[in-house]
Amino acid sequence: xxxxxxxxxxxxxxxxxxxxxxxxxxxxxxxxxxxxxxxxxxxxxxxxxxxxxxxxxxxxxxxxxxxxxxxxxxxxxxxxxxxxxxxxxxxxxxxxxxxxxxxxxxxxxxxxxxxxxxxxxxxxxxxxxxxxxxxxxxxxxxxxxxxxxxxxxxxxxxxxxxxxxxxxxxxxxxxxxxxxxxxxxxxxxxxxxxxxxxxxxxxxxxxxxxxxxxxxxxxxxxxxxxxxxxxxxxxxxxxxxxxxxxxxxxxxxxxxxxxxxxxxxxxxxxxxxxxxxxxxxxxxxxxxxxxxxxxxxxxxxxxxxxxxxxxxxxxxxxxxxxxxxxxxxxxxxxxxxxxxxxxxxxxxxxxxxxxxxxxxxxxxxxxxxxxxxxxxxxxxxxxxxxxxxxxxxxxxxxxxxxxxxxxxxxxxxxxxxxxxxxxxxxxxxxxxxxxxxxxxxxxxxxxxxxxxxxxxxxxxxxxxxxxxxxxxxxxxxxxxxxxxxxxxxxxxxxxxxxxxxxxxxxxxxxxxxxxxxxxxxxxxxxxxxxxxxxxxxxxxxxxxxxxxxxxxxxxxxxxxxxxxxxxxxxxxxxxxxxxxxxxxxxxxxxxxxx
Numbered sequence: 001x002x003x004x005x006x007x008x009x010x011x012x013x014x015x016x017x018x019x020x021x022x023x024x025x026x027x028x029x030x031x032x033x034x035x036x037x038x039x040x041x042x043x044x045x046x047x048x049x050x051x052x053x054x055x056x057x058x059x060x061x062x063x064x065x066x067x068x069x070x071x072x073x074x075x076x077x078x079x080x081x082x083x084x085x086x087x088x089x090x091x092x093x094x095x096x097x098x099x100x101x102x103x104x105x106x107x108x109x110x111x112x113x114x115x116x117x118x119x120x121x122x123x124x125x126x127x128x129x130x131x132x133x134x135x136x137x138x139x140x141x142x143x144x145x146x147x148x149x150x151x152x153x154x155x156x157x158x159x160x161x162x163x164x165x166x167x168x169x170x171x172x173x174x175x176x177x178x179x180x181x182x183x184x185x186x187x188x189x190x191x192x193x194x195x196x197x198x199x200x201x202x203x204x205x206x207x208x209x210x211x212x213x214x215x216x217x218x219x220x221x222x223x224x225x226x227x228x229x230x231x232x233x234x235x236x237x238x239x240x241x242x243x244x245x246x247x248x249x250x251x252x253x254x255x256x257x258x259x260x261x262x263x264x265x266x267x268x269x270x271x272x273x274x275x276x277x278x279x280x281x282x283x284x285x286x287x288x289x290x291x292x293x294x295x296x297x298x299x300x301x302x303x304x305x306x307x308x309x310x311x312x313x314x315x316x317x318x319x320x321x322x323x324x325x326x327x328x329x330x331x332x333x334x335x336x337x338x339x340x341x342x343x344x345x346x347x348x349x350x351x352x353x354x355x356x357x358x359x360x361x362x363x364x365x366x367x368x369x370x371x372x373x374x375x376x377x378x379x380x381x382x383x384x385x386x387x388x389x390x391x392x393x394x395x396x397x398x399x400x401x402x403x404x405x406x407x408x409x410x411x412x413x414x415x416x417x418x419x420x421x422x423x424x425x426x427x428x429x430x431x432x433x434x435x436x437x438x439x440x441x442x443x444x445x446x447x448x449x450x451x452x453x454x455x456x457x458x459x460x461x462x463x464x465x466x467x468x469x470x471x472x473x474x475x476x477x478x479x480x481x482x483x484x485x486x487x488x489x490x491x492x493x494x495x496x497x498x499x500x501x502x503x504x505x506x507x508x509x510x511x512x513x514x515x516x517x518x519x520x521x522x523x524x525x526x527x528x529x530x531x532x533x534x535x536x537x538x539x540x541x542x543x544x545x546x547x548x549x550x551x552x553x554x555x556x557x558x559x560x561x562x563x564x565x566x567x568x569x570x571x572x573x574x575x576x577x578x579x580x581x582x583x584x585x586x587x588x589x590x591x592x593x594x
Contacts, residue, residue: 001042003281003288006033007262007332008047009298010095013074014059017081018355019370019386023341024295027374028454030087032291032336034507034527035449037088037550038557044282046265048093048100048545049075052236053254054135058175067235071096072543079532079544081358085367086510088530091269092546095261097537099271103264104257105240106325107313108229111190112241114321116312117229120189124232125153125165125180127173133232134165134173134180135254141168154255157297160216161223188239189226190256195308195317196224202307202331208451209303212296212381213335217303227305229256259306262292263329272535272547280327289333291452296337303335336452339379343386356386356590364587368509369395369575375458375508388592389583396577403465403505404575406472410494411519411571413477421495421521422488423564431493434471438464438500439559445504446557454508461504468497492564495520500559512574513555519574521566528553 009025011017017026025047033045051071060070075094082092094100111117125134136153143151144167148158153165165171166182173180192199200221206214229252230239236251244250266279282288292302308317314328315321323329343354361370373391376398378384414422427435441464448457472494480487499520506513510527517526530548586592 001040003285004033004036004041004043005262005266005282005288005290006036006043006045007290007292008045008089009292009294010047010050010258010261011078012053012055013049013051013071013078013094014055015074016077016357016359018357019361019374020341020343020355021295022082022085022358022370023374023378023384024338025293026082026085026087027371027378028336028338028380028452029291029293030085031371031375031454031507032293032449032452033088034510034555035446035557037553038503038506038555039446039450040557042281043090043550044266044269044279045088045090046092046262046269047089048091048095048261048265049078050254050258050261051075051094051096052251052257053231054133054138054233054235055254057132057233057235058138068096076544077359079546081362083530083532083546084362085358085371086529087546088528088548088550089546090548090550091265091272092530093261093265093268094543094545095257095264097264097268098540099268099537100257100261100264101237103267103326104237104252104260107260107263107309108252108256109240110313110315110321110324111309112188114312114315114317115319116191116194116317116321117188118191118226119186120226120228121184121186122164122228123166123182124185124187125171126183127175128178128181129176134175135231135233136163136165138174139165139168139171139180140174141171144169155297155300160219160300162220162225162227162300185232187228187230187232188241188244190229190305190308190312191226192224192305192308193226194319195311196221197318198311198316199224199304199308202311203303206334209334210337210381212339213299213303213337216299217335220300220304224304229253255301255305256309259301259309263326269547283329284327285330288330290330291334291336292332293336294338296339299335299337302332302337307331334452339381339383341374341379341384341386360587360589365578366511368512369399371508372399372458375454376462378454380453380455387583388586388590392578392580392583395575396580398462400573400575400577402462402469403501404573406465406469406494406501407498407516407519407574408571409472410491410498411568414491414495415568415570417477417484417487417491418568420568421562421564421566422492424492425485425489427489427493430471430475431489434467434493434497437467438497441500441504442558449507458505458508461501461508464497464504465501468494468501471497492562496559496562499562503555503557503560506555515574517554519569519571520562521568522554525553527555
């Protein structure tokens with residue numbers, strides 16, 4: 001049994017999440033975690049709502065709320081959406097906990113003590129109309145390196161270079177379009193150049209990363225410079241340094257505390273599970289493996305900056321040092337980055353009303369249709385476009401006519417002719433060929449899932465579905481009234497492959513997998529689901545977290561022989577066809593526009 005950490009990007013709690021978000025961090029991480037659990041590994045899947053920073057302050061101002069009220073409101077919405085989507089977090093928490101504050105401040109102190117954090121004066125952007133600091137990501141302009149108009153103040157998404165707001169040509173506020181003022185202000189900087197040697201040596205050991213992640217990371221390494229990790233903002237974690245900690249207008253930069261959330265969530269999970277030191281098995285174990293899931297705009301923070309923070313806090317950077325109070329911490333095994341999911345060619349954007357919210361989608365279509373689309377047509381290796389026409393096509397032809405049809409007609413015929421799973425007779429070459437293909441699929445699909453190659457994995461599983469449908473069409477059991485022994489053999493073979501396909505598809509389609517399991521006569525929990533729990537911390541108000549007990553589920557990564565004589569009930573369709581017109585119009589809450 002291996003220890004597997006699934007570290008999932010933290011979504012901002014400044015509004016509901018849209019399907020572009022969960023295509024990057026949500027569904028891929030859950031497919032991976034579910035597979036690893038089924039394969040017998042010990043998984044810790046953690047994340048939470050990112051609740052500090054300017055994004056929360058801006059939304060709070062819009063709604064007439066305090067930042068804490070805004071974080072409370074949208075954290076609860078996000079937790080509900082992720083639970084509805086079936087994402088099996090061991091802990092989905094938040095960054096406004098005292099635990100997260102303490103963990104963040106400890107790593108900050110360790111970096112200061114080891115000489116990797118230094119004070120430096122810089123030009124900070126101020127909003128002329130409000131007098132407030134403008135965070136880097138709330139300033140955009142023309143990139144001075146590649147000329148891209150739309151670069152952010154911290155990074156150009158076109159060329160990938162780190163930037164400062166003052167570098168931008170014609171900078172403007174994304175909040176109200178005004179030109180920011182730049183004033184001198186002192187901040188703490190993470191001295192990335194002092195970590196570059198250790199980072200380079202570590203990156204050289206990453207031989208199996210996705211090419212886009214590795215190439216991007218190596219390019220970033222060439223351009224490293226100190227990066228600010230504090231900000232002039234009252235909504236954030238206080239800076240644990242004498243002379244700074246009592247300044248209410250200085251706080252730790254949100255990106256810095258957010259990446260530390262993977263560790264703080266693991267620490268919180270261990271405490272809530274009753275074993276406060278259990279987190280160390282995933283963070284201080286040479287045999288453990290850690291996989292970080294995110295969209296491509298977060299590669300910078302996870303493939304270079306977060307490893308740099310860990311190296312510095314461990315005392316393993318170019319200046320040496322001593323480990324933090326947590327001891328040496330393991331660096332990521334792999335960065336599993338997805339590209340962008342677009343909508344009719346445009347990046348999902350709430351400000352441009354190019355958005356499909358997860359909650360709306362779940363209400364009308366349920367979770368598995370979205371999970372399937374993301375897995376089979378999502379942005380795993382390149383940007384992918386969501387259209388209602390393609391969603392309808394894949395749902396109707398692949399899920400309903402393909403997988404759903406295989407389940408329905410196999411179980412229906414067995415119910416009609418036997419009332420139970422029939423016993424097989426002598427197998428023919430046709431039967432053996434299908435059973436062999438089904439048995440072999442576990443290794444093929446499992447190998448792809450273990451490498452986070454989700455399209456390859458689901459493509460192979462659906463290929464087996466196609467083979468099974470062809471087998472039934474070729475064997476024609478409905479014509480074997482005069483040869484019931486042969487008919488029973490065909491139906492037994494078909495049902496066994498249905499069971500195998502259901503196992504192979506469980507990481508992708510856990511909700512429908514539970515229903516198929518029950519239609520095959522199974523009882524109990526096949527694919528466990530997350531649950532929402534209300535918790536508190538040191539007398540604070542209750543807040544929801546996402547968690548669950550996934551150890552009791554019956555799903556396991558192997559072919560489970562079906563048992564002749566197991567009673568079967570007449571099945572109901574696993575999926576329903578969508579109205580073809582939906583592809584042309586879209587739903588009312590996300591209509592197709594010319």
